[in-house]
Amino acid sequence: LWLAVFLGGRERVRREEKRxxxxxxxxxxxxxxxxxxxxxxxxxxxxxVLQEGGTLMxxxxxxxxxxxxxxxxxxxxMSQEMEDRYFEHEHPQEYVALCEYTATDxxxxxxxxxxxxxxxxxxxxxWVWAELNGHQxxxxxxxxxxxxxxxxxxxxxWQDTEYFxxxxxxxxxxxxxxxxPRTTTYQEVIMQNKAALRGRVILDVGCGTGIxxxxxxxxxxxxxxxxxxxxEIVQHTALVVSQxxxxxxxxxxxxxxxxVILPEKVDVxxxxxxGTCLVFEYMIESVIHARDQWLKEDGMMWPSVAxxxxxxxxxxxDYESKILFWDNAYQLDLSxxxxxxxxxxxxxxxxxxxxxxxxxLSEPYDVLRLDMNVLQVSDLERMTGQFFFKVIKPGPMHGFxxxxxxxxxxxxxxxxxxxxxxxxxxxxxxxxxxLFMLDEPVEVQVGHLVTGSVVIQRNPVWRRHMQVxxxxxxxxxxxxxxxxxAEKTFLIWK
Ligand SMILES: C[S@@+](CC[C@H](N)C(=O)[O-])C[C@H]1O[C@@H](n2cnc3c(N)ncnc32)[C@H](O)[C@@H]1O
Numbered sequence: 001l002w003l004a005v006f007l008g009g010r011e012r013v014r015r016e017e018k019r020x021x022x023x024x025x026x027x028x029x030x031x032x033x034x035x036x037x038x039x040x041x042x043x044x045x046x047x048x049v050l051q052e053g054g055t056l057m058x059x060x061x062x063x064x065x066x067x068x069x070x071x072x073x074x075x076x077x078m079s080q081e082m083e084d085r086y087f088e089h090e091h092p093q094e095y096v097a098l099c100e101y102t103a104t105d106x107x108x109x110x111x112x113x114x115x116x117x118x119x120x121x122x123x124x125x126x127w128v129w130a131e132l133n134g135h136q137x138x139x140x141x142x143x144x145x146x147x148x149x150x151x152x153x154x155x156x157x158w159q160d161t162e163y164f165x166x167x168x169x170x171x172x173x174x175x176x177x178x179x180x181p182r183t184t185t186y187q188e189v190i191m192q193n194k195a196a197l198r199g200r201v202i203l204d205v206g207c208g209t210g211i212x213x214x215x216x217x218x219x220x221x222x223x224x225x226x227x228x229x230x231x232e233i234v235q236h237t238a239l240v241v242s243q244x245x246x247x248x249x250x251x252x253x254x255x256x257x258x259x260v261i262l263p264e265k266v267d268v269x270x271x272x273x274x275g276t277c278l279v280f281e282y283m284i285e286s287v288i289h290a291r292d293q294w295l296k297e298d299g300m301m302w303p304s305v306a307x308x309x310x311x312x313x314x315x316x317x318d319y320e321s322k323i324l325f326w327d328n329a330y331q332l333d334l335s336x337x338x339x340x341x342x343x344x345x346x347x348x349x350x351x352x353x354x355x356x357x358x359x360x361l362s363e364p365y366d367v368l369r370l371d372m373n374v375l376q377v378s379d380l381e382r383m384t385g386q387f388f389f390k391v392i393k394p395g396p397m398h399g400f401x402x403x404x405x406x407x408x409x410x411x412x413x414x415x416x417x418x419x420x421x422x423x424x425x426x427x428x429x430x431x432x433x434x435l436f437m438l439d440e441p442v443e444v445q446v447g448h449l450v451t452g453s454v455v456i457q458r459n460p461v462w463r464r465h466m467q468v469x470x471x472x473x474x475x476x477x478x479x480x481x482x483x484x485x486a487e488k489t490f491l492i493w494k
Contacts, residue, residue, distance in 0.1 A: 092118040092120045092131065093119050093146065094116055094117070094119075094146070094148075095116070095118075095128075095130065095146055095147060096115070096116055096144060096145055096146075096147050097111045097113055097114060098113065098143055098144060099113050099143060100112045100113055101140060101143050103137070106137075107138055108139065109130060109136075109137040109138070109139050111139070111143075115132055117131065117132050117144060118130060118131040118132075119144070125141070126140060126141055127139070127140060127141060128141050128144070130144075157461055157462055158463050158464060159462070160230070160256075163281070164231040164232075165231075167208065167229070167231035167233060168231040168232040169233075170233070173208050173209045175430050176208070176272070177209065179429050181426065181428075182272070182429050182430065183211060185408070185419075186212050186270070186272065187215050187219075188418055189270075189302060189408040189418050190212070190215045190219050191215075192418065193220075193410060193411050193412070196411035196412045197216065197222055197268065197411070198220060198221045198222070199221065199223050200220075200222050200223060201222065201223050201224050201225075201226075201264055201266045202216050202222050202225045202226070202266060202267065202269075202270060203225075203226045203228070203262065203266040203269045203270070203294055204225060204226065204228065205270070205271035205273070205287050205290045206271055206272065206273060206283060207227035207228060207229045208229055208231070208233055208237070209233060209236070209237055209240070210227050210237035210240055212271075213225045213227040213250045214244060214250070216249075216250075216270075217241075217244070217246035217249045222249060224249060224250075224251065224264075225249055225250040226250075226251055226253065226262050226266065227250055227251065227252045228252075228253045228255060228257045228290075229253075230256040230257075232254070234253075235254065238252040256286070257286050257287075257290045258289050266295055266296065267296055268299060268302060269287070269291055269295045269299060269301055269302065270302040271283075271287050271302070273286070274306065274406060274431070275431075276351050276431065276434055277308065277349070277402055277404075277466075277492060278306060278308045278404040279308075279456065279466065280466060281464050282463055282464050284306075284370075284380065285377050285380060287372070288375060288376065288377050289377070291372070300409065300411050301372040302409075303372060303406035303407060303408055303420075304371075304372055304373065304407055304409040304417070305369060305370065305406065305407040305409075306369075306370045306372065306404060306406045307366050307369045307370070307404060307407075308367050308385065308402060308403075308454075309366055309367065309403055309404065309405065309423060310364065310365055310367045310385075310400050310401070310402050310454060310470075311362060311363070311365070311389070311401050312360075312362055312389050312391070312399075312400055312444070312450050313355055313360050313361055313397070313398065313400065313401040314359045314395045314396055314397065315355060315359060315398040315399055315435055316396065318437060319396075319398050319437070322341055322346070323341055323342065323345075325341075326338045326341060345437075346438075347491065348490055348491050348492065348493060349434040349435055349436045349490050350434070350437065355424055355433055356424060357424040360424060361389075361391050361397055362389040362390055362450065363389070363390070364423065365389055367385030367386065367454045368383055368385045368454075368456075380458055381457075382456070383455070384454070384455050384456075385453065386451075387451065387452055387454065388449070388451050389449065389450040389451070390447065390449060391445065391447060391448040391449070393446070394443075394445045394446055396441035396442070396443055396444075397438070397442045397450070397474070398437055398438060399435055399436045399438045400435075400470055401424065401434070401435055402433060402436065403422045403424070403434070404422055404431075405419055405420060405421035405422065406419070406420050407419050408420075434492075436470055436490055438486065438488060439488065442474050442484045442486075444474060445476070447476075447477035448474055448475065448483075449477070450472055451473055452470065452471045452472030452473060453470075453471050454469070454470055455469045455471075456468050457469070462494045465491070465492060465494040467491050469488070469489040469490075470487065470488055470490070471486070471487040472485070472487075
């Protein structure tokens with residue numbers, strides 16, 4: 001659900017620009033005598049001479065300093081125009097000294113490593129005019145770097161600020177609470193296991209408003225419930241717990257579950273962690289960490305199993321409105337926009353999309369089945385599933401529809417389970433379905449086979465994101481040569 005906020009939110013931009021310092025240059029002492037500037041390393045920089053009249057000479061060649069040639073040189077080596085220009089019109093910028101520097105005359109500044117200097121102007125490629133502790137003077141440019149570059153801001157590859165920020169708003173939680181198929185499934189699981197939960201310790205990973213913990217407190221008599229969430233919403237959750245007089249049973253922690261220290265191990269770990277295409281957001285990783293850290297050996301995971309389903313489908317309305325539209329609009333051929341439209345509309349799945357069950361062209365196929373008791377974090381990097389569809393309804397196959405379901409195993413009756421499905425044959429949930437549109441439809445007939453694979457590759461940098469590659473072949477009944485072979489990769493969302 002974070003997605004909606006994320007898409008509208010501000011993305012962090014990784015700073016590509018990085019100043020590379022040459023340690024030899026940095027260490028080399030620069031000399032300056034009077035108005036003569038000398039390059040510190042004595043190599044390419046040569047000699048600079050600021051002549052009367054303001055002309056800066058480099059190895060005898062006049063340099064363009066951006067100054068008028070008829071400006072007058074002041075006693076300290078600065079021209080009047082420099083002063084005007086630097087001090088009245090330029091905004092000084094903060095720089096940091098990379099190492100110590102001892103001035104070789106009174107027009108230069110002394111400084112030590114870490115000093116913060118205000119730089120007014122780059123006078124030559126090697127010298128800047130700067131200020132330190134109220135004194136102004138020349139500073140060799142290879143001894144300093146911009147303060148903003150000083151410490152590379154660590155990139156938040158989990159985007160936790162935005163992520164937990166979005167879960168800190170009530171709008172997101174209201175949408176989840178209003179999703180009755182979702183919320184009542186968790187309620188039912190707890191009620192059905194009421195007897196087995198008596199005296200047990202429960203961990204609610206990502207408790208949000210606390211609804212699951214509150215159900216546990218209300219319907220069962222657990223020993224204790226630990227409700228953990230890193231978003232600010234839990235400040236209110238703690239009040240709600242007291243308001244319902246459940247503070248002796250439920251303890252609320254505002255922390256990432258990876259960092260929480262609980263007083264004891266737990267019998268049951270319950271969490272609502274599922275995202276688009278089951279795993280987007282990769283909160284599942286936090287659940288696995290919590291399981292390994294806090295669940296007793298024979299403890300119960302809820303959900304116990306999570307399954308991703310795919311199904312070939314028609315989506316004529318989407319294809320017509322987004323792609324065919326460009327063939328003829330207002331009696332004009334706008335088809336050159338079709339390629340742009342494919343990129344813009346169909347390079348990512350259409351999420352939270354409701355496709356009718358009547359648009360499914362075959363029975364769905366379980367492409368991934370995750371056993372939450374044994375799943376490892378390393379399994380999440382690349383997940384591959386196969387599909388094998390037999391077409392039961394003819395039509396244009398515009399793409400694949402995907403959704404997930406989760407199972408909750410009973411604590412006492414091993415065979416009994418409760419299921420929450422987000423598919424088109426079940427009551428709509430806030431997840432709806434994800435539609436993976438092909439670039440062009442394939443006509444399929446009853447009996448055709450659509451076989452292939454789905455690969456979910458987690459983004460190696462942005463840990464909440466992934467790409468989904470669907471490869472498939474369509475083969476007519478009784479034939480061996482496919483009518484169509486294709487592959488398409490979709491981003492969710494980076
Ligand atoms: C999908 S919401 C579910 C909220 C609530 N359990 C419910 O059913 O209404 C997921 C919640 O998990 C929290 N969360 C995600 N990752 C977490 C982590 N690593 N540690 C703690 N909380 C986390 C989020 O802040 C969010 O409130």
